[in-house]
Amino acid sequence: MERIDRISSFIVMDILREAKAIGDVIHMEIGEPDLDPPPSVIEALEKAIKDRKYFYTPSLGIWELREKIAQHYYIKYRVNISPHRVVVTTGTSGAFLVAYSIIMSAGEKIVLPDPSYPCYKNFAHLLDITPIFLPVDESTSYTINVDMLKEYKDYKAIHISSPSNPAGSVYSADTLVSLIRYCDDRGIYFISDEIYHGLAYEQEEHTALEFSDKAIVISGFSKWFCMPGFRIGWMILPEELLQKAEKVIQNVFISAPTLSQYAALGAFDYTYLNRVREIFRKRRDFLYEELRQIFDIPVKPEGAFYIWANIERYSEDAFTFCERLLREAKVAVTPGTDFGSYKTKKFIRFSYTKDKKALEEGLRRLKDYLMK
Ligand SMILES: Cc1ncc(COP(=O)(O)O)c(C=O)c1O
Numbered sequence: 001m002e003r004i005d006r007i008s009s010f011i012v013m014d015i016l017r018e019a020k021a022i023g024d025v026i027h028m029e030i031g032e033p034d035l036d037p038p039p040s041v042i043e044a045l046e047k048a049i050k051d052r053k054y055f056y057t058p059s060l061g062i063w064e065l066r067e068k069i070a071q072h073y074y075i076k077y078r079v080n081i082s083p084h085r086v087v088v089t090t091g092t093s094g095a096f097l098v099a100y101s102i103i104m105s106a107g108e109k110i111v112l113p114d115p116s117y118p119c120y121k122n123f124a125h126l127l128d129i130t131p132i133f134l135p136v137d138e139s140t141s142y143t144i145n146v147d148m149l150k151e152y153k154d155y156k157a158i159h160i161s162s163p164s165n166p167a168g169s170v171y172s173a174d175t176l177v178s179l180i181r182y183c184d185d186r187g188i189y190f191i192s193d194e195i196y197h198g199l200a201y202e203q204e205e206h207t208a209l210e211f212s213d214k215a216i217v218i219s220g221f222s223k224w225f226c227m228p229g230f231r232i233g234w235m236i237l238p239e240e241l242l243q244k245a246e247k248v249i250q251n252v253f254i255s256a257p258t259l260s261q262y263a264a265l266g267a268f269d270y271t272y273l274n275r276v277r278e279i280f281r282k283r284r285d286f287l288y289e290e291l292r293q294i295f296d297i298p299v300k301p302e303g304a305f306y307i308w309a310n311i312e313r314y315s316e317d318a319f320t321f322c323e324r325l326l327r328e329a330k331v332a333v334t335p336g337t338d339f340g341s342y343k344t345k346k347f348i349r350f351s352y353t354k355d356k357k358a359l360e361e362g363l364r365r366l367k368d369y370l371m372k
Contacts, residue, residue: 040266048262061088115339138298161193168301198224
């Protein structure tokens with residue numbers, strides 16, 4: 001099969017395009033915050049424009065931002081990271097491409113949960129890396145554990161996200177530690193996508209860096225910091241991978257967007273960010289209580305901004321369900337099939353990245369549609 005044919009489209013982006021063409025749609029599909037970034041981001045951006053920061057930066061990012069990100073790990077997790085190990089990237093998406101390309105060669109394997117964030121497998125395909133899908137469901141709250149990993153052989157890396165997309169599950173410290181030890185002992189790379197950190201509602205999240213310096217931690221400004229369009233993220237790498245990452249970034253990106261790097265200097269306003277978390281927590285509480293009266297929701301989401309709902313009592317095919325819901329009720333949600341193939345036809349993902357009024361209207365339309 002041609003490489004390009006192995007890459008599937010990111011269905012949620014297709015739905016977004018269709019929803020925008022239809023108009024007057026309640027958007028519960030896309031995972032981008034509707035809230036503004038901290039005001040200090042805009043101030044930093046305006047200053048950068050005034051200072052004419054229009055040039056490329058060093059490929060690993062501006063030093064001030066690398067320092068701020070390192071400080072963030074101390075403030076939030078009490079972990080000491082040298083700013084040298086921080087690499088500023090073009091979104092976490094850019095970081096995935098760089099990370100995969102520096103640790104794996106064509107034909108090597110990476111373990112991914114199924115369901116999980118759709119683009120992981122496509123980054124693998126783009127680099128002729130073979131994804132191995134590890135099925136997860138409600139029995140383990142959609143998380144991987146060491147017993148499950150033991151069944152797989154000859155893989156170079158595993159990649160998880162916590163809080164996770166699509167189920168909003170948060171890995172416990174115990175599960176993280178055991179997974180990381182298992183990987184470290186066998187020379188397997190543990191890639192931890194922590195982009196939803198800051199949006200955990202029941203317990204503090206743990207960064208993989210608390211447990212190992214070998215973990216590859218990827219995070220960014222698109223979710224908690226409300227800066228998705230700035231296209232900026234970061235990676236914390238083990239020392240020995242830094243030069244390799246630099247080489248790839250020099251060639252593929254040159255550097256992350258300069259204005260966004262300067263704007264991100266203003267992102268670490270924790271008072272503002274804590275308010276963001278509270279807003280999403282309230283929305284989660286509201287939408288979860290409403291949706292569980294309509295659908296079976298096997299796992300209460302503990303983080304991110306998604307609800308993973310079973311639609312079996314209404315339909316056997318999530319894609320058709322979502323298409324009809326969009327066309328007939330003007331509510332956009334994402335079919336589970338975007339996230340993998342294990343039981344995903346029975347699920348849809350709601351996102352609560354709109355205000356309560358919009359969520360209420362979405363629910364009204366959804367209920368009317370289901371009652372027809
Ligand atoms: C788990 C996960 N990782 C990464 C991303 C992409 O983030 P970025 O905007 O930093 O490229 C998303 C976006 O939805 C996501 O859900």
